Amino acid sequence: MRVNPGSIPDDQQNQWARPSGGGSRERALILAALNQIERASTWTTRQGSHPSSDVSPDAPTAAESSHPSIPREIPLPGPDIFPGYEIKREIHRGGQGVVYLAIQLATKRRVAIKVMHGGATLGSSGKARFDREVQLLGQLNHPNVVKLHDSGTTKDGSLFCVMDYVSGRSLDEILREQRREIRSTAARSRTRSREDGFADIETTLRFFAKVCDGVNAAHLKGVVHRDIKPANVRVDQSGEPVLVDFGLAKVAAGVDTDLDPSSPMTMTGQFIGSLPWASPEQAIGSADGIDLRTDVYSLGVMLYQMLTGGRFPYPVIGNMRDVLDNIQRAEPVRPSTIRRQINDEIETIILKALSKDRERRYQSAGELARDIRRYLAGEPIEAKRDSGWYVIRKTAKRHKVAVAVAAGFGIIITGSAIAMGGMWRQAEDARAVAVNERDRAKENLDAVRDMANTFLFDFHDSIRSLRGATRARGIILDKALEYLEFLAAQPNPDDELLLDLADAHDRVGELAGDLYRANTGTNVDAMFHYQQARDIRERLLEADPANTELKAKLAKSLSNIAESEFKNARYDEARGLFERAAALASEAGARRTQVAALARIGAVYLRLVEDATERTEEIDRLIDAAERATRTADEIWAASNEPDADRERAKLALRISQLRLIAGRLRLSDKQDIAEAESLFTESESLAKGAIATLGSLSAARPEDYDLARDHWVAVHHFGQSYSLLAKLYADMAKPELAENAHRRALAEFEKCVAIARGMTADPANIEALRDLVIALNKVGNEQMALGLLSEARSTYAESMDLCRQLYASDPIQRHLRDLGVGQFKLAQADERRADEAETPVERAALLELALAEYEEAQRLFETFTQMGGPGAGLVRVVAGEIERVRAQLSASGSGSSGD
Numbered sequence: 001m002r003v004n005p006g007s008i009p010d011d012q013q014n015q016w017a018r019p020s021g022g023g024s025r026e027r028a029l030i031l032a033a034l035n036q037i038e039r040a041s042t043w044t045t046r047q048g049s050h051p052s053s054d055v056s057p058d059a060p061t062a063a064e065s066s067h068p069s070i071p072r073e074i075p076l077p078g079p080d081i082f083p084g085y086e087i088k089r090e091i092h093r094g095g096q097g098v099v100y101l102a103i104q105l106a107t108k109r110r111v112a113i114k115v116m117h118g119g120a121t122l123g124s125s126g127k128a129r130f131d132r133e134v135q136l137l138g139q140l141n142h143p144n145v146v147k148l149h150d151s152g153t154t155k156d157g158s159l160f161c162v163m164d165y166v167s168g169r170s171l172d173e174i175l176r177e178q179r180r181e182i183r184s185t186a187a188r189s190r191t192r193s194r195e196d197g198f199a200d201i202e203t204t205l206r207f208f209a210k211v212c213d214g215v216n217a218a219h220l221k222g223v224v225h226r227d228i229k230p231a232n233v234r235v236d237q238s239g240e241p242v243l244v245d246f247g248l249a250k251v252a253a254g255v256d257t258d259l260d261p262s263s264p265m266t267m268t269g270q271f272i273g274s275l276p277w278a279s280p281e282q283a284i285g286s287a288d289g290i291d292l293r294t295d296v297y298s299l300g301v302m303l304y305q306m307l308t309g310g311r312f313p314y315p316v317i318g319n320m321r322d323v324l325d326n327i328q329r330a331e332p333v334r335p336s337t338i339r340r341q342i343n344d345e346i347e348t349i350i351l352k353a354l355s356k357d358r359e360r361r362y363q364s365a366g367e368l369a370r371d372i373r374r375y376l377a378g379e380p381i382e383a384k385r386d387s388g389w390y391v392i393r394k395t396a397k398r399h400k401v402a403v404a405v406a407a408g409f410g411i412i413i414t415g416s417a418i419a420m421g422g423m424w425r426q427a428e429d430a431r432a433v434a435v436n437e438r439d440r441a442k443e444n445l446d447a448v449r450d451m452a453n454t455f456l457f458d459f460h461d462s463i464r465s466l467r468g469a470t471r472a473r474g475i476i477l478d479k480a481l482e483y484l485e486f487l488a489a490q491p492n493p494d495d496e497l498l499l500d501l502a503d504a505h506d507r508v509g510e511l512a513g514d515l516y517r518a519n520t521g522t523n524v525d526a527m528f529h530y531q532q533a534r535d536i537r538e539r540l541l542e543a544d545p546a547n548t549e550l551k552a553k554l555a556k557s558l559s560n561i562a563e564s565e566f567k568n569a570r571y572d573e574a575r576g577l578f579e580r581a582a583a584l585a586s587e588a589g590a591r592r593t594q595v596a597a598l599a600r601i602g603a604v605y606l607r608l609v610e611d612a613t614e615r616t617e618e619i620d621r622l623i624d625a626a627e628r629a630t631r632t633a634d635e636i637w638a639a640s641n642e643p644d645a646d647r648e649r650a651k652l653a654l655r656i657s658q659l660r661l662i663a664g665r666l667r668l669s670d671k672q673d674i675a676e677a678e679s680l681f682t683e684s685e686s687l688a689k690g691a692i693a694t695l696g697s698l699s700a701a702r703p704e705d706y707d708l709a710r711d712h713w714v715a716v717h718h719f720g721q722s723y724s725l726l727a728k729l730y731a732d733m734a735k736p737e738l739a740e741n742a743h744r745r746a747l748a749e750f751e752k753c754v755a756i757a758r759g760m761t762a763d764p765a766n767i768e769a770l771r772d773l774v775i776a777l778n779k780v781g782n783e784q785m786a787l788g789l790l791s792e793a794r795s796t797y798a799e800s801m802d803l804c805r806q807l808y809a810s811d812p813i814q815r816h817l818r819d820l821g822v823g824q825f826k827l828a829q830a831d832e833r834r835a836d837e838a839e840t841p842v843e844r845a846a847l848l849e850l851a852l853a854e855y856e857e858a859q860r861l862f863e864t865f866t867q868m869g870g871p872g873a874g875l876v877r878v879v880a881g882e883i884e885r886v887r888a889q890l891s892a893s894g895s896g897s898s899g900d
Contacts, residue, residue: 085111102162104149113161136218137246139223141528148162198339216365225295226282250290280297297355301354332351334351552585555588562576598632601626692716720746723743723745747784751780785830794830801823814868
């Protein structure tokens with residue numbers, strides 16, 4: 001039955017609206033929630049074409065999309081309405097406002113501009129909602145939360161805000177489409193599988209965990225969304241979820257935050273939210289009862305839908321009193337009865353999130369996400385921790401093939417984690433007791449912090465460089481996230497507790513953000529946690545500006561953020577942050593932080609000049625700036641008595657070697673300063689050899705130290721690159737003998753890289769080591785191709801491709817997909833070269849056909865890479881040109897594919 005509020009007789013509406021003793025509150029809730037039934041009913045009644053793949057961050061409801069009062073031809077705002085933006089088209093018009101697709105002229109970035117209806121006549125509640133959404137979004141910076149760029153008021157008094165444009169669809173639309181597919185499949189076949197039309201369970205859980213990450217970013221700020229539902233989750237073109245619409249959000253009571261907790265827009269007895277996804281406390285209109293766990297319940301409803309093809313855990317359509325009663329009291333239908341592939345653990349997670357009692361739910365979205373990831377990793381889930389045999393069984397199953405070192409770490413960590421978990425619970429229990437228990441709570445809190453610092457910092461640092469530590473570091477990350485939320489939940493935190501919270505944010509960012517170290521590959525945004533740490537330390541330093549310890553800690557925060565900016569190719573931002581970090585560290589006497597920041601400033605300048613093709617005054621200036629920063633860092637290390645000074649100075653010498661090589665290359669390309677170029681090359685070679693000798697000796701003395709081995713690998717790789725570059729320059733100068741000699745020396749160095757990388761892959765889960773091996777193999781293949789060793793090159797590329805497939809299968813990120821495409825492209829190049837040297841026309845045609853198939857596969861991979869949001873359009877064009885060229889060769893020889 002589809003309920004239309006407009007179809008309810010006036011006398012019935014008036015009857016519900018009239019106060020009548022104790023039932024007036026329920027009637028008010030019913031009237032406030034009527035419109036939500038229209039939205040919920042679309043799950044079972046709405047039909048039509050597939051939704052557009054290019055829609056706005058605010059999806060229209062079914063009622064808004066079909067409302068007869070919405071004009072279809074409305075002129076777009078003029079260029080003077082939103083200075084700095086070019087309005088392209090209207091993408092959504094609803095009851096509260098209109099959303100436009102626009103181009104930000106300064107950055108050429110596509111954005112969504114949301115304008116509230118009403119202009120200067122917008123009521124106080126509407127303005128309050130808008131201001132609150134802007135304030136809350138401005139405080140959040142997470143990849144799974146829509147980003148706010150700007151806000152303001154137009155000349156006519158209309159409020160507007162500028163947000164990321166999320167090109168994709170809403171989760172609401174995707175689930176409706178899935179539901180239609182399930183029904184269509186059922187109609188076509190009486191013998192269909194119970195899985196026909198359903199999304200894969202593990203894929204769904206991974207996606208949903210990212211939704212929880214976005215909600216948890218708000219929870220860490222003390223923000224309750226209050227309107228979690230599929231329509232408020234956008235899915236961008238790369239398949240990533242983005243949480244939108246914070247118009248109903250509020251700051252949780254008792255939370256110490258920068259956000260303004262005034263005017264929460266909630267009155268007792270007023271329904272706030274979207275009814276089908278509402279929690280029991282929302283259904284009874286309890287303003288005081290709404291907290292972080294309210295969002296957890298709504299997430300539980302949404303997860304239930306995602307795994308059951310859009311079904312709700314109880315009826316949400318029909319008599320309003322029944323719907324409200326169902327939300328408050330009805331036990332959810334067990335999802336395993338709808339879809340048998342939902343096992344006991346998944347069902348337990350869902351039902352814990354849907355507990356009517358808030359105390360029995362997950363206490364935040366972060367807890368829910370972690371339990372899902374525990375399940376995906378084969379670990380015991382927290383929701384079933386009460387069962388000791390379950391935990392033992394899961395742990396034994398998961399670790400039965402683990403290497404001895406990981407098992408040893410697991411035993412130590414599990415014991416520590418159990419102890420910490422018990423102490424955390426004691427601390428929480430004690431804090432909830434009466435005033436006379438306050439001392440006991442303080443003792444438990446101090447004990448937790450002492451043990452957590454030992455566990456998360458001292459113990460982790462002792463194993464971070466050891467091979468085989470991936471599983472152990474994954475467990476530490478899990479406990480770090482729990483500790484982070486534990487600290488964030490403490491009332492009235494003192495400075496010492498805030499410092500611990502900042503340190504915990506740093507550790508989570510470090511553990512989760514560096515994808516290519518030996519880690520769990522968790523997709524948590526490191527930048528978010530680094531910024532949280534910086535914000536805390538800046539506030540504390542403002543209150544105590546002479547505190548050198550705070551300055552040193554803030555310098556570390558700035559360096560962490562700068563490193564993230566560097567990885568995102570935002571070099572100006574990175575340099576400015578590194579410079580500020582170096583200055584603060586110098587004031588604080590924090591030598592290691594200072595010298596590290598100076599070295600990274602040199603790295604920024606190096607990145608800006610390494611792709612230069614001609615010598616200019618600006619390039620010379622950048623090279624000089626890079627060398628000054630690097631030499632300053634070297635002087636500080638030389639004056640120190642640090643045990644690793646030799647290692648750090650060797651790395652800095654390698655940096656100067658790179659700068660000498662670039663300077664020589666630019667002079668040689670001018671073909672005017674050949675003598676000076678050769679002098680620079682000689683100096684570069686001498687510096688590199690010295691660095692390699694130092695790092696190789698240190699690594700041989702400490703074979704268990706992965707970081708040292710990788711420093712050695714980087715140095716040898718740089719040396720090989722130098723010879724490879726020289727070979728190209730000599731070839732351009734028509735000096736084939738010198739070019740061949742340089743290629744042979746490059747090949748020898750890259751073969752050393754392969755040997756070092758093979759030694760670093762003792763831990764098969766170490767993504768960085770495997771990728772280093774891929775890089776080294778590709779470089780060996782390139783030199784073999786240049787020397788005409790075609791069969792050897794193809795064999796080398798094939799080994800690299802096998803590793804790329806393994807990496808992408810275990811961690812399907814954009815970078816690994818691109819590497820897979822590059823590997824396929826190199827195989828095709830090798831086979832095309834082999835065709836050129838074929839002895840018979842038949843052999844040549846066969847090799848060209850093979851090369852064509854490999855180019856086409858590379859094109860498919862690069863197209864997928866582009867669809868995931870990667871910069872692959874240029875790669876697709878390059879491969880398309882190769883495909884046409886090979887087809888032309890086949891056509892000219894009278895055989896081969898036509899391309900049809």
